[in-house]
Structures are given as structure tokens and as C-alpha cells.
Amino acid sequence: MFAEVIVDVAAYPIDRPFDYSVPEMFQTIIESGSRVKVPFGNRQVLGFVTALKSDTDVPLDKQKPIGELLDIEPVLTEEMLAMTKWLKRHTLCYEIDALQVMLPSALRAKYEKILRIVDSNAELPQSVQALFQGKDSVELKADESKELLSTIKKLIKDQILVLETAIKQKTAVKKVRMVQIEADVNRLKEIHENVSNQAKKQKDVIKWMIDHAGERIILADVIKNLQTSNAVLQGVLEKGAATLELEEVYRDPYADRTIDVSKKHSLTDEQHLALSEIIHSYDQHEAATFLLHGITGSGKTEVYLQAIERSLKDQKEAIVLVPEISLTPQMTNRFKERFGSLVAVLHSGLSTGEKYDEWRKIKRGEVKVVVGARSAIFAPFQNIGLIILDEEHEGTYKQDDSPRYHARDVAIWRSEYHHCPVILGSATPSLESYARAKKGNYSLLTLSKRPREQALPEVSVIDMREQLKNGNRSMFSLELADAIRLRLEKGEQMVLFLNRRGHSSFVLCRDCGTVVECPNCDISMTYHRHQERIKCHYCGEESQVPNSCPQCSSEHIRFFGTGTQKVEEEIARFFPTARVLRMDVDTTRKKGSHEHILKQFGDGKADILLGTQMIAKGLDFPNITLVGVLSADTTLHLADFRAAEKTFQLLTQVSGRAGRHDKKGEVVVQTYTPDHYAIQFAKYHDFISFYNQEMMNRKQFAYPPFTFVVLIQITHEDVLMTAEYAHKAANWLRENLSNTAEIIGPTASSISRVQNRYRYQCLIKYKKEPMLPDVLQQLIRIYRTDWLKKGILMSIDLNPSSIM
DNA sequence: AGCACGCCGACT
DNA sequence: GTCGGCGTGCTC
Numbered sequence: 001m002f003a004e005v006i007v008d009v010a011a012y013p014i015d016r017p018f019d020y021s022v023p024e025m026f027q028t029i030i031e032s033g034s035r036v037k038v039p040f041g042n043r044q045v046l047g048f049v050t051a052l053k054s055d056t057d058v059p060l061d062k063q064k065p066i067g068e069l070l071d072i073e074p075v076l077t078e079e080m081l082a083m084t085k086w087l088k089r090h091t092l093c094y095e096i097d098a099l100q101v102m103l104p105s106a107l108r109a110k111y112e113k114i115l116r117i118v119d120s121n122a123e124l125p126q127s128v129q130a131l132f133q134g135k136d137s138v139e140l141k142a143d144e145s146k147e148l149l150s151t152i153k154k155l156i157k158d159q160i161l162v163l164e165t166a167i168k169q170k171t172a173v174k175k176v177r178m179v180q181i182e183a184d185v186n187r188l189k190e191i192h193e194n195v196s197n198q199a200k201k202q203k204d205v206i207k208w209m210i211d212h213a214g215e216r217i218i219l220a221d222v223i224k225n226l227q228t229s230n231a232v233l234q235g236v237l238e239k240g241a242a243t244l245e246l247e248e249v250y251r252d253p254y255a256d257r258t259i260d261v262s263k264k265h266s267l268t269d270e271q272h273l274a275l276s277e278i279i280h281s282y283d284q285h286e287a288a289t290f291l292l293h294g295i296t297g298s299g300k301t302e303v304y305l306q307a308i309e310r311s312l313k314d315q316k317e318a319i320v321l322v323p324e325i326s327l328t329p330q331m332t333n334r335f336k337e338r339f340g341s342l343v344a345v346l347h348s349g350l351s352t353g354e355k356y357d358e359w360r361k362i363k364r365g366e367v368k369v370v371v372g373a374r375s376a377i378f379a380p381f382q383n384i385g386l387i388i389l390d391e392e393h394e395g396t397y398k399q400d401d402s403p404r405y406h407a408r409d410v411a412i413w414r415s416e417y418h419h420c421p422v423i424l425g426s427a428t429p430s431l432e433s434y435a436r437a438k439k440g441n442y443s444l445l446t447l448s449k450r451p452r453e454q455a456l457p458e459v460s461v462i463d464m465r466e467q468l469k470n471g472n473r474s475m476f477s478l479e480l481a482d483a484i485r486l487r488l489e490k491g492e493q494m495v496l497f498l499n500r501r502g503h504s505s506f507v508l509c510r511d512c513g514t515v516v517e518c519p520n521c522d523i524s525m526t527y528h529r530h531q532e533r534i535k536c537h538y539c540g541e542e543s544q545v546p547n548s549c550p551q552c553s554s555e556h557i558r559f560f561g562t563g564t565q566k567v568e569e570e571i572a573r574f575f576p577t578a579r580v581l582r583m584d585v586d587t588t589r590k591k592g593s594h595e596h597i598l599k600q601f602g603d604g605k606a607d608i609l610l611g612t613q614m615i616a617k618g619l620d621f622p623n624i625t626l627v628g629v630l631s632a633d634t635t636l637h638l639a640d641f642r643a644a645e646k647t648f649q650l651l652t653q654v655s656g657r658a659g660r661h662d663k664k665g666e667v668v669v670q671t672y673t674p675d676h677y678a679i680q681f682a683k684y685h686d687f688i689s690f691y692n693q694e695m696m697n698r699k700q701f702a703y704p705p706f707t708f709v710v711l712i713q714i715t716h717e718d719v720l721m722t723a724e725y726a727h728k729a730a731n732w733l734r735e736n737l738s739n740t741a742e743i744i745g746p747t748a749s750s751i752s753r754v755q756n757r758y759r760y761q762c763l764i765k766y767k768k769e770p771m772l773p774d775v776l777q778q779l780i781r782i783y784r785t786d787w788l789k790k791g792i793l794m795s796i797d798l799n800p801s802s803i804m
Numbered sequence: 805a806g807c808a809c810g811c812c813g814a815c816t
Numbered sequence: 817g818t819c820g821g822c823g824t825g826c827t828c
Contacts, residue, residue, distance in 0.1 A: 008817090009817050009818080010817065011817050011818085014817080040818095041818070041819060041820090042818090042819060042820075043818075043819075045817095
């Protein structure tokens with residue numbers, strides 16, 4: 001018996017199955033989808049069994065046996081193995097990358113180099129003895145000194161030491177120590193009798209145990225509740241009154257929370273219609289995709305909940321994706337309220353162990369609904385009834401490193417596999433999805449009304465050029481300042497939005513015009529006042545704020561551009577009574593801090609919530625009556641064909657935060673380009689007109705959805721090398737693709753250097769290019785066999801979410 | 805000769 | 817990706 005194994009080595013010639021013989025002892029239990037340890041070259045690596053067979057073409061002298069079978073129950077299902085092949089072809093990634101992305105990181109291997117003494121009689125040099133500290137094996141870390149490493153090398157050659165690779169699972173199943181109390185009361189009484197009266201504490205414990213015979217209690221709880229000590233308990237255990245056992249437990253990220261149960265809401269006519277279409281398709285076991293276009297506050301979530309309820313009735317499972325779940329506890333709570341313990345939650349805020357535990361609950365079928373961010377689309381359910389992508393237009397559904405998959409595509413693939421519907425929900429659908437819905441590839445469902453008929457908020461667009469002309473140089477227009485003041489007087493809450501964190505976006509010398517740039521990246525450093533430092537938002541480089549210009553030594557350096565920190569100060573200056581909460585990457589780094597800030601705001605502990613994009617989504621507080629967008633222009637002028645779409649989406653999303661309940665909402669949008677159609681259509685909440693206008697632009701410039709786009713990026717430490725190989729790539733594409741494919745570039749990327757690597761890119765635009773996968777595959781081969789050695793890095797992104 | 809360093813090929 | 821093997825070229 002032989003197993004085809006994909007080994008955990010991401011390299012070009014390795015990206016195929018290797019055949020291993022299956023030792024007798026594993027033959028009855030091994031299955032495809034299991035993880036194995038295999039010898040590979042002169043080391044041990046982790047691998048995934050992708051197939052089993054009785055014969056192999058591998059010559060006898062090359063056949064090696066599987067070393068260890070790591071899973072009795074395979075971690076990958078047949079579906080996942082099929083999905084892997086598809087992902088590999090559609091994102092051009094290594095098969096091992098596609099396999100690993102389906103699993104929680106706890107199941108990935110951690111490799112350790114173990115140095116062991118084989119010849120214990122040999123005399124070891126002082127430095128090596130210090131390393132071993134009397135033990136016969138130690139972990140060899142890569143950061144040891146060069147001299148030590150070369151001495152070790154010599155000792156290995158002389159067969160005094162050996163180097164071994166150990167494979168460790170990153171995180172284990174959590175076990176808790178349980179006290180299993182003897183079930184036989186008479187036996188306990190007997191033990192109680194025999195304990196000497198000197199051991200009073202032990203006697204007390206045993207006496208208590210007589211009343212709890214046969215019970216199984218967490219050790220830590222026993223000690224705590226009986227006010228006793230571990231030493232006393234050990235004594236009791238020795239006498240046989242109880243035994244110690246390990247029990248598997250789940251880490252529970254929601255342990256300290258009580259969640260109320262909620263009933264279903266009654267539906268509006270529109271909601272009802274949408275739901276019945278979805279359920280109809282569900283009953284037919286159709287792999288249909290629905291685009292649920294519902295204005296903000298129109299009750300999309302209630303439609304999701306009731307559709308899931310339907311699938312739960314049949315014991316089927318549901319996957320719900322949300323953009324980045326830790327940002328919207330309000331959303332997860334709604335699912336927990338409705339479905340209780342049937343819900344698993346997966347998001348980046350969980351620890352490796354917590355994610356692993358949620359994953360196991362899903363795999364074992366202990367939960368039926370998973371609510372999670374992008375990677376939750378790979379949830380190991382076996383009988384899916386429904387898949388939902390909320391805010392389907394969000395860029396976070398596209399992974400921006402290998403495998404560069406889009407969760408929407410995976411969702412549709414899985415829906416075909418399980419013959420179940422997919423719901424894509426959004427107030428501002430992506431142009432791609434809306435175009436597909438109009439063409440009939442997706443079914444369009446519309447929610448145009450809010451359930452309690454609340455009006456959409458009034459949006460006023462303020463021309464900041466006029467403000468400047470009239471002598472208002474502050475960041476608040478008169479209109480916005482008035483609106484804020486009014487809310488403060490009335491005790492209502494507001495959200496202020498600015499898409500830029502930090503204090504000032506650049507530091508400029510007023511004598512020579514020098515802008516302080518990151519030493520590693522071609523981008524200006526952002527000033528952070530709290531730590532009094534400047535930071536690069538791309539590579540994380542930090543340094544002291546210079547006292548003088550690094551170029552001309554002038555002391556006339558000033559801070560320009562506005563970030564959230566500066567707004568916070570300005571609010572304090574203009575509205576001294578206002579209580580402000582700032583929410584951006586800098587204030588939410590700690591685990592649970594999102595929730596903490598939102599809870600404070602929800603409890604009315606602040607008047608103003610000030611933040612970056614992360615406050616645009618999902619917030620639902622009844623007392624918010626004003627949303628202020630301090631500068632609508634930041635996303636508008638990006639060098640990306642989706643800039644207008646992103647701006648429209650963002651404005652619509654933030655506007656939707658105001659007046660969701662009984663109180664009427666107002667939105668003030670400040671901009672230097674008030675006439676731009678993205679801003680104008682957002683003012684009137686008019687998605688359809690925006691769509692039509694934007695589609696005309698896309699058509700004119702041949703961008704998606706009229707074409708498909710592939711982004712190829714080349715990076716190298718040397719500019720000339722980068723440009724040279726970018727040209728090679730572009731030329732090669734021009735020679736090999738049909739002349740209906742347009743190849744743009746190569747051009748320097750808009751941030752031309754990041755982390756000391758120069759970046760060039762080219763863009764392929766095509767309508768129909770049947771040879772494209774092959775041509776790209778060949779380009780990858782040239783790259784991996786030749787260019788990679790010269791230090792060139794190339795990435796290919798099919799349907800990129802941004803071309804910057 | 806002894807070794808550091810870089811390049812190449814193999815890995816079932 | 818990571819190892820060993822091998823050639824080159826430097827140093828004692």
C-alpha cells in the first residue's frame with residue numbers, strides 16, 4: 001500500500017505528490033486527509049495524505065515508509081481535498097499552501113532542531129558544554145554565534161553529536177485536571193475511618209467527598225471551594241478516595257458573557273419575499289447565488305437568521321462570513337442570541353488554541369452555525385445548507401498573500417458542492433456582483449425600506465474650499481461645528497470619521513521642503529504625538545521626532561496633514577466639554593479593546609466616537625444622530641480603479657450609522673471635491689445611479705466588470721534589477737498572450753519601495769484568454785527556476801482587490 | 805591543507 | 817525550503 005503525500009515544503013519542484021509506502025501497522029487506519037510525518041531528504045517533515053493506492057512507479061531504492069500517522073480521524077475531508085486542487089489552479093499557489101489555509105494554525109507543524117549527544121565518552125569543548133548544561137539533548141536555535149555553529153558542525157561530522165528535526169504541533173488540546181471521587185460510599189467511609197486524627201484537613205476533605213461520591217470535579221475548583229491545599233488533596237488521592245484524571249476541554253472565549261435569548265422579528269413584505277425566494281431555492285437543493293441588496297438598516301441580518309433557522313430544522317449547517325468579526329460584537333451577539341450554543345465564532349482576535357477549539361467543535365458537528373471572518377469559509381462542515389457573506393463588497397474577503405483567494409469564490413464553489421444557496425448581502429454591492437445579478441448569474445433580491453420606515457439620514461455635503469475662502473482654517477466646517485454643538489447640548493451621540501490614523505501624516509521642513517521619509521520605504525513618516533515618535537505605517541519603522549531637518553539642519557520643521565490623534569486634540573480645543581473615544585489601530589491593539597471601546601460608547605460614557613474605517617461597519621447604537629466625515633477625499637484620489645467605488649461604499653456605510661432607531665439622523669460630509677459623482681450619489685443614497693455612472697467609466701477604461709485583471713508585482717533590493725525583470729515579465733506576456741489582452745506597464749508601484757525592496761508592476765486586462773492559466777504557469781516556472789535565485793520576488797494576483 | 809562561501813541538484 | 821556535495825579562492 002502506498003500513500004500520495006504533499007509535504008510541507010513550499011518550493012517549485014516539490015509542489016507535487018510524493019509516494020510513500022504505508023507500514024503494516026497503519027494500513028487499516030490510514031485515510032486520505034490525514035497528516036503524517038515522513039522522511040524527506042535527510043530530515044523529517046509534516047505531510048498530508050491526498051490519496052492511497054496499491055502501486056507506485058517509484059523505484060524500490062527510493063521508496064521510503066511513512067514515519068508516523070498523526071491523525072486517526074483525517075483532518076481534511078474529501079471536499080477539502082477537492083477544494084485544494086481547485087484553489088491551486090485558480091490562485092496559482094503551492095498545493096501545500098492551499099492545504100494549510102483550510103486548517104487552523106494549531107494543526108500546522110512547528111519544526112525544532114534538536115542537537116543530541118551520541119558519543120557520551122567524547123570530550124566536548126567548553127562552549128558546547130555550556131549549551132547542553134548537562135542534558136543529552138537541546139534545541140538548537142538559529143541565533144547561536146557563528147563560532148559555536150561551526151564547532152557543532154565539526155562535532156556532527158565526527159559523529160559525536162547528531163542533529164534531528166522534531167515536529168511539534170503548535171497548540172495542543174487543552175486538558176484540565178479533574179478529581180474523580182470514588183463512587184462507593186462505604187469504601188469512602190472506610191477510608192475516612194482509617195485516616196489518622198492528626199490529618200484533620202484530609203479527614204474533612206474525605207468527609208465532604210462522602211456527600212459527593214462518584215462526582216467528577218475540576219481540581220482547581222475543589223481546592224478553591226474547600227479552602228484546602230494541593231498537599232492535602234494529594235494525601236487524599238494517595239489513600240484512594242479519589243483519582244486524578246485529565247479531561248479534554250474547550251477554551252471558551254465567551255465564558256464571561258451572558259447572552260440573552262432573542263425571538264425572531266416579524267418580517268416586512270420585502271424581507272418576506274427575499275426569504276421565501278431563498279428558501280425555495282434551498283428546498284430545491286440548488287446551488288444558486290443571491291445578491292441581497294438592502295439599504296443600511298433594512299434588516300438583512302433578520303433574513304439571514306430566518307434562512308439559517310430553516311436549514312437548522314433539517315440539521316444542516318450554515319456559514320456566515322462578516323468582514324472582520326472582532327469589530328462587530330453586535331453582529332456575533334445577534335447570532336448567539338438566536339442560536340445559542342449552536343454557534344461557533346472564528347476571528348483573528350482569538351488565540352491559536354481558541355481557534356483550534358472552535359474548529360474542532362465544527363468538525364465534530366457540535367455546532368451548526370459558524371460566524372467568522374474570511375478563513376471561516378473553510379469551516380469543516382460536512383452538510384452545509386446555507387452560506388452567507390455579509391457586506392460582500394468588502395475588500396477583506398480577498399486574502400492578500402498566498403493563496404490569494406476570494407471568500408466569495410470559495411463560497412460559490414462550496415455551494416455547488418453541497419447544492420445549497422449562497423447569499424451575498426450588501427447595501428453597496430460590488431460592481432462585479434451587481435453586474436452579475438443584472439445579467440442573471442445571481443438572483444437579485446432588494447430591500448429598499450427600513451422595517452420601521454425610519455427615513456434615511458439627511459446628508460449635507462460641505463465644500464471645504466468655501467470654508468477656507470471664508471477664513472475658516474480649522475478642520476471643522478461651521479456646519480459640522482454647529483451640528484456637534486447641538487448634539488452636545490441635547491446629549492445625543494455622534495460618530496466622527498477620518499480615514500487616517502496618527503497625528504500628522506507628514507513632517508516637512510519649511511526651509512528646504514524635505515519630507516521625512518521612512519528609511520526602508522518610499523513613504524512619508526507619520527507623526528504620533530502620544531509617544532512623541534514618527535512611524536512608518538507600511539513597515540512599522542519608528543524613530544524619534546527630529547529636532548532639525550535631516551537635510552539642511554534647519555529647525556523650521558512642521559507637522560502637516562491630519563490624523564485621528566490631531567482631531568482628538570482639536571475636539572478638546574473647540575468643544576472642551578465633549579467626551580471623546582478614539583478608535584483606530586493604535587487604540588485597539590490589545591485583545592478585547594474593540595469591544596471595550598464600543599461598550600463604553602454604548603453605555604453613554606462618551607459623546608463622540610472618533611475613528612478610522614473600523615467604525616464604518618456594523619455599529620448600531622440608538623442614540624447616534626450625527627455622523628461627520630471629516631474628509632471624504634482621502635480614498636477618492638487613490639491610484640486605483642476602485643477608488644470611486646470604495647469612497648461611495650464608505651460614505652454610504654458610515655452614513656448608515658446615524659438615525660437607525662427612533663431619532664432622526666444627520667450626516668455631514670466635508671470634502672474638497674463636492675461635485676464628484678461618488679459623493680453626490682452617496683448624498684442621495686442612490687446606489688443605482690452610482691452603479692450606472694461607474695459602469696460607464698469602467699467600460700470606457702476597460703476595467704472590471706467589463707474585463708478581468710491580473711496584477712503582477714516584481715520586487716528586488718536593486719531598482720535596476722527590479723525594472724529589468726519587470727520588463728522581462730511584461731515582454732514575455734506580450735509575446736505569449738493574444739493581442740486582445742492588454743498589458744499595461746511595467747510601471748513603478750505607487751509606493752515604489754517597501755521594506756527596502758523596490759516594486760514594479762504590470763497589469764493584464766483581458767476579456768477572454770483561454771491560454772492565460774498556462775501562460776502564467778509557465779511564467780511562474782521561469783521565475784521559480786531562474787529569477788528567484790537572483791533575489792527577484794514575483795507575485796501574481798488574479799482579480800486583485802486593489803491595484804496599488 | 806583547511807576552511808568559508810556560493811552554486812547546484814535532490815528530495816518518494 | 818533545506819540539506820549535502822562540490823568547486824573556487826583565500827589564508828596559514
